[in-house]
Amino acid sequence: MTRLLIASMLVAALGIAGCGDKTGPDGKPATTRTPPPDPNSPGVQAGKIVFQDNCQQCHQADGSGTTQARTNLRGVFGRLDEGKIRDTIVHGRNFMPGVPDLSKPERKADMDHLMEYLRWLTAPKT
Numbered sequence: 001m002t003r004l005l006i007a008s009m010l011v012a013a014l015g016i017a018g019c020g021d022k023t024g025p026d027g028k029p030a031t032t033r034t035p036p037p038d039p040n041s042p043g044v045q046a047g048k049i050v051f052q053d054n055c056q057q058c059h060q061a062d063g064s065g066t067t068q069a070r071t072n073l074r075g076v077f078g079r080l081d082e083g084k085i086r087d088t089i090v091h092g093r094n095f096m097p098g099v100p101d102l103s104k105p106e107r108k109a110d111m112d113h114l115m116e117y118l119r120w121l122t123a124p125k126t
């Protein structure tokens, strides 16, 4: 718990320090980059539960994946666009089974929260 607290404080501190940047490491102006979601926001917290129920057995609780190729989800938003990520989740890919249930209208909130959580996983961690 303490480690988590320290980690989120560091993330917050980095976020503040990064605000003055004209351009980021990706060379894009800071204003065009979406800030990472707050890990304590309701969306990220709800998405974490969806992730724990459906994904973490293969992708690990922290999204770092296993030795199996392409299971590391940290940085996935930089590699794939959101449409492709949603498509992979619903239909699966190679050794990953799809979760078609998440495409149902009544699961829309779960899917959106899952995106929030994946976005948070994507953000650089200390």
Ligand code: HEC
Binding pocket: 051, 054, 055, 056, 057, 058, 059, 068, 069, 070, 071, 072, 073, 076, 079, 080, 085, 088, 089, 093, 094, 095, 096, 097, 099, 114
């Ligand atoms: C049974 C194990 C398993 C489960 C459960 C699973 N995945 Fe995967 N996932 C994989 C594997 C294996 C790959 C690599 C697929 C490939 O080789 O193309 C993958 C790939 C992905 C990718 C593409 C990563 C990239 O860099 O291309 C995303 C995004 C993803 N998974 C998200 C999820 C999410 C979100 C869930 C939960 C809804 C989930 N996965 C559940 C095994 C799993």
